[in-house]
């Protein structure tokens with residue numbers, strides 16, 4: 001991936017060499033109003049391990065309020081092992097509640113994404129996930145594994161998993177395999193000693209590359225573990241959730257310009273995403 005050049009929608013080039021990325025990270029931090037040194041530090045950890053835990057990025061109280069709004073929407077157990085038979089999820093979240101929006105467009109997360117993905121990256125999916133006691137481990141996977149491209153390669157997506165409850169070693173904290181974003185086509189064993197639980201207090205977030213092997217851990221505690229996860233993908237890749245159909249224009253109008261862009265009211269300059277030959281944002285006017 002060294003020296004790969006991306007074209008930004010203003011026609012400039014985004015350089016992925018170390019120096020180019022550092023300059024790009026500083027510009028992204030400045031644009032999003034966040035600490036450039038923090039962005040640099042987080043990016044270097046992401047590049048080394050494939051993920052980083054950002055402790056207490058939002059107050060616990062915000063998560064408590066979010067939980068009160070989202071919990072009543074979690075009404076159905078999962079339909080298979082991957083969703084989790086003792087796990088409840090909601091999809092099309094923005095159509096049902098705007099409570100998770102501040103997680104999706106958090107400025108620090110956007111600064112990281114600005115550096116890792118091309119301009120006008122998209123939201124690929126957004127879910128709330130509640131893992132109940134007795135749930136077993138989710139099958140290990142990497143989030144961009146459904147794109148039919150062999151590894152090793154650059155990630156096509158990145159994800160956040162926010163702790164709405166505390167994530168502990170026994171309540172289903174996400175298990176990650178540090179460094180596995182650099183692997184070829186091999187897979188980790190389900191009982192691999194390399195599996196590391198993302199233990200973190202409520203309000204924290206684990207940011208992971210789409211190439212990192214991970215999965216929800218088993219919940220051997222007596223309490224549910226709630227999370228919200230947002231996945232983001234390159235603007236040329238198909239989103240997992242079909243937001244053109246899943247999220248109405250009325251709901252999109254209630255979102256920030258950043259989320260509107262990520263739902264698809266944006267262009268990959270010059271030709272991907274237009275509507276009737278024009279910018280899709282016009283549909284929200």
Ligand SMILES: O=C(O)CCC(=O)C(=O)O
Pocket residue numbers: 129138161172173174175214215216217227229
């Ligand atoms: O809930 C978690 O900790 C991880 C969930 C996950 O990776 C997924 O459903 O794709």
